[in-house]
Amino acid sequence: MFASCHCAPRGRRTMKMIHFRSSSIKSLNQEMKCTIRLLDDSEVSCHIQRETKGQFLIEYICNYYSLLEKDYFGIRYVDPEKQRHWLEPNKSIFKQMKSHPPYTMCFRVKFYPHEPLKIKEELTRYLLYLQIKRDIFHGRLLCSFSDAAYLGACIVQAEFGDYYPDEHPENYISEFEIFPKQSQKLEREIMEIHNNELRGQSPAIAEFNLLLKAHTLETYGVDPHPCKDSRGATAFLGFTAAGFVVFPGK
Structure with missing residues (x-):
């Protein structure tokens, strides 16, 4: 009697272990949803498996756009500690992510x-x-007042086209958020350039002129990371084409 009573619970524990292992094996083929936010804030979704590598998502978005010049682009994610990472193309997406799906x-x-x-x-x-445009709005592209006004005017021309008094209210620039901090003085200068210097430019030309100006600025393409300088003051460390550069915190 003692033996039969002892065997019953052991049998139940064995059945539970088999059920757990079976569930784990089944989850290997389970699809996980990925949502990718594009540069215009629209979203594209797809499903991946545990073994799917990062290159799949990069190719998926490039094919969505029919994008030929792929090497400039990548996919970024934010971990639970709010740190940003680039998705590595040759590694499993599941193993890179530090959070649970959906991603x-x-x-x-x-x-x-x-x-x-x-x-x-x-x-x-x-x-x-x-x-x-995103870099400007989030304060990553630092520049002088005059450069900021020109960049802002290029954006307005690309988005709105030529200025017409009957179509644009007097304060039309203030309704368009371009910079994280947008003073009335800057808005007036943007309006002046938009009205007088950029008239007649197509959206593509205005966008290209913005690129020509932006690429001459010191923080073009810089992804700043907060750090401390030699005096302990807040600063930002960025990697540029010339190497690592430290920018003042202000």
């Missing part, structure tokens, strides 16, 4: 072209324009 990632410019004139495809230029 959300962003399609972004990873390598900024040193000379925009060498970009061959209009689509590539447009996507780079969208990235620069």
Whole structure:
């Protein structure tokens, strides 16, 4: 009697172990949803498996766009500690992610072209324009007041076209968020350039002029990371074509 009572619970434990292992094996083939946010803030979704590598998602988005100049772009994700990472193409997506599915990632410019004139495809230029516009809005592209006004005017021309008094209210610039901090003085200067210097430019020309100006700026293509300088003051460390550069915190 003692033996039969002892065997019953052992049998139940064995059955539970088999059920757990079976569930794990089944999950190997389970599909996981990925949502990729594009540069215009629209989203594209697909499903992946545990073994799917990062290159699949890069190719998926490039095919979605019919994008030929692929080497400038990558996919970025944010881990639970709010740190940003580039998705590595030759590694499993599942193993790179530090959170549970469904996953959300962003399609972004990873390598900024040193000379925009060498970009061959209009689509590539447009996507780079969208990235620069994001960099300006999030304060990553630092520049002088005059350069900021010109960049802002290029964006307004690309988005709105020529200025017409009967179509644009007096404060139309203030309704369009271009910079993280947008003073009335800057808005007036943007309006002045938009009204007088950029009239007649097509969206593609205005976007290209923005790229020509942006690529001359010191923080073009820089992904700043907070750090401390030698005096302990807040600064930002960025990697540029010339190497690592430290920018003041302000």
